[in-house]
Amino acid sequence: MIAALAVVLCPVFSWAQFKISGKITETNGRALSGASIRLKNKLFTAASNSAGLYEFSNLPAGNYQIVVSYLGFATQEKNIQLSGHVTADFTLSPLAFVADEVVVSATRVAKNAAFTYKNLTRADLEKVNQGQDLPYLLNQTPSVVVTSDAGAGIGYTGLRIRGSDATRINVTLNGIPLNDAESQGSFFINLPDLASSVDNIQIQRGVGTSTNGAGAFGASLNIQTTTRRDSAYxxxxxxxxxxxxxxxxxxxxxxxxxxxxxFDARLSRIKSDGYVDRASSNLKSFFVTGAYYGKNDILRLNVFSGTEKTYQAWNGISEEMLQTNRRHNDFTYDNQTDNYQQDHYQLFYTRNITKQLVANAALHYTYGRGYYEEFKKDRTLSDYQIDPVIIGGTTISKSDLVRRLWLDNDFYGLTYSLTYTPKTNLNFTLGGAYNRYDGKHFDEVIWAQFANYNGSGSIRHRYDDNDAFKSDFNIFGRVSYQLGQLNIFADLQYRNIFYSYFGLDENADPGQQRARLEFFNPKFGLTYNLTDKSNVYASVAVGNKEPNRRDFTDSNVNTRPKHENLTDIEFGYRTQLAKLTAGINGFAMLYKDQLINTGKLNDVGGQTRQNVPNSYRIGLEFDARWQIVKNFSWTATATLSQSKIKNFTEYVYDDTIDGDLLTFDYNNTNIAYSPKIVASNEFAYSYKNAGIALISKYVGEQNLDNTSASDRVLDAFFVNDVRLTYNLSLPGIKNVGLNFLVNNIFNVRYESNGGSGAYLSNGDFGRYKYFYPQATRNFLLSLNLKF
Structure with missing residues (x-):
C-alpha cells in the first residue's frame, strides 16, 4: 500500500511548483540593486530590486545552479536541490581586479533602461557563426533585414533595422566608431570573421543612448571584443x-x-565563389589582444586587421534575367574587383579611482587603403584628362579603359568616460570623444585601348585627386536614479563636426569647401517596475545627423542639403517569468528633413539626395522566448510598422534635351525598403549532446523607391533554415562540435534587395528595376575543436 501510494504521489511532487528567493548584498551589508541572477543552463533570469531582493517562482523540483553577478564584484554560484521553497542569500565581494564590462558601460543601457535593446552573448554568436558576415548573425533579432550582393551571406552584405540602412546604424567597437566618417556606412567585409573575436553585442533600436560617431537613426550596434578568460584555451x-x-x-x-x-589571438581565412556568377570573395583577418589586470585598473591593447578581395556583383540583374539566369553577373572583366585592407589599433585604460568612481580612456588609430578596379567601355578620353589620340590621321576621342578608384585614409582619436555611483540607486556618467579623419581620394586609368600608340600597357594616369578632413567632437552627461519602483533617466549630448572636402562653391567653381555643424541631442526616459519580474517604460530621444560625403560633393555651398533631425518615442513592457521572457515595444520615429533620392540632379548630371520636410516610422515590436518543456524552446520576434513620407516631388530629366524634365508629386507615400511586417521564429530541441532547430524568417513586401508603386516592389519572402548540432568530448579535447546548417531548405527563389530608376530620352519616359537574387538551398558544415 505504501509503495502504491508513492507511485500515485510521485507525479504530484514532480509537478509541484516551488520558489527560490533571497537577498543580494555586498560584504558591508549594503543591498545591491540591479544584480543579475540567473539559473545556469536555464532560461530564467532576474534582477535584484532596490532592497537587493530577488525571486524565482513556479519552479519544478530539481537541481539548480544559481549564478549572481554585479559589475565590479566577483561572480558567485550556488548549487540548490529544490524540493520546497528555498531562501538563498548571496554576499558579493569586490573584485580583486576591474571587470572588462566597465570599458563599454558608458555607451550601453542597463537591464531595466527605458530604451529597447537586445543583448547577444558570445554563446549566442558561436551558435550561428559559420563564417557569414556579421549582419547575418543578427538576422533573428527584431526588425532586422539582411541581404547579400553575392547571394550567400559572404562578401558585401547589407543590414537594415526598422528600414534604416547601414549609414543610419551607429556601430562602435569597444566604444570606438566603426562607421566610415564620410560615407557613414559600416563595411563588415573589411573585418571578416570579426564575430570570432566578439564577446558580446548590444543592439539598441531607435536613437538609443548617447554614443560616439555618427548619429543612430535606425539603431546602434555596440560591440565588445575579446574579454578576460581565466583559463588557457x-x-x-x-x-x-x-x-x-x-x-x-x-x-x-x-x-x-x-x-x-x-593574451589572446585569432587568425582567419574565408573564401567563397558566391551564389552569383563570379561573385567570389577572398577574405583574411587576424586579431591580437593583451591585457594587464591590476587591483584597480585595466590596460588593454587590441591590434586587428582585415583584408578583402571581392569580385563585384554590385549591379544586380534585371527582372527578365530573374526568370532566365538568376545567377547572372553583368561584369565579365577578369579583375573587376574590390580590394581593401583596414588595420585597427586600440589602447584602453580603466581605473577605479575610488569605489564609486571609475574612469575610462581609449586611444585608437585605423588605417584603411584600397581600390576597386573596373573596365569601362567606349569612354570619352577628355573626361579622364587624356588627350585624344591620332592614329593614321584619324582623331580618336573615345576608348575602352580600365580604371582604379582609390581611397587612402587615417582615422584616429580619443574616447573617454567617467562613471560616478555615490549610491546603488544613483549613477552619473560623463563621456565623449574627439576623432579625426584624413581621407585621400584619387582615381587612375591603368590601361586604355588608345591612350598610347601601340594600344597596350599600363599607363597609371591619375585624373582625379582630392583630400578630405573631418573632426568629430562630442560630450554627453547621463544620470540614472532609482526612486522606489521608478527609474528616472536623462542623457544630454553636444556634438560638433567640422568637414573640409573638395567640392563646389556658391558659384559652382571647384575647390576646397568647409562645413561646420553643431547638434544638441537630449534623451529622457522613465521605467516603472510593476514587480521584480516586469516593468513598463517610455522614453523620448532626439537625434541629429549630418549629410554624408556625396550629399556635400553633389551640391554647391548654396544648394547643400540640411542636416536630418529625428525625434524618437519608445514605450513598452518587459517581463521575465520562470519559463518565459517577453517584451513588446512601440515606437514613433518622427523625421524632419530626412534625405531621400528624388531624382534631382547635381551640376554635372549626377543623382542627389534631397531633404523632405516630414516623414515618419511607427510600429510595434515583439520579442519572446518560451521554454515549453525542458528540452524544447520557442523563440520568436515580430515587427509591424508603417513608414511614410508626407509629400515630395520626383524629378526625371531628359538626357537628350537640355532643361526638359518631368515632375511627379506624391503624398503620404511609403519609404523605400521598409516592410510592414518582419518576423522570425526558431523552434529548438535538444537531447543529450544533440540538437535540432528550425529557423524561419518572413519579410513583407518592400517598395523599391519612394513612390509606393505596386509594380516596383520586392516580393515578400519566407525562408526556412535547419541547424543540426552534436557535441562530444574526446581524450585531450574539451569539446568536438559538429554544426550542419541547411539554408533555405525549401529552395525558395527570392530577392532581398534591389532598386529602380526613371529615364526620359527624346521625350520618351520609362522606368527600370534591378534585383539581387539570394541563394537557393545551400549548406554549411562546421567542425569545431576546443582544447
Missing part, C-alpha cells in the same frame, strides 16, 4: 559549404597569468 574552426565556401579559424589564449596578464 585553443580552438580550431573549419567550415565547408556550397559554392566552394571555406572558413578556417584558429584562436588561442593564455588565460590569466599570475592573476595579472592575459
Amino acid at each position: 585553443a580552438e580550431l574552426n573549419n567550415t565547408y559549404g556550397s559554392y566552394e565556401t571555406w572558413r578556417n579559424t584558429v584562436s588561442a589564449g593564455t588565460g590569466l597569468i599570475n592573476n595579472k596578464f592575459s
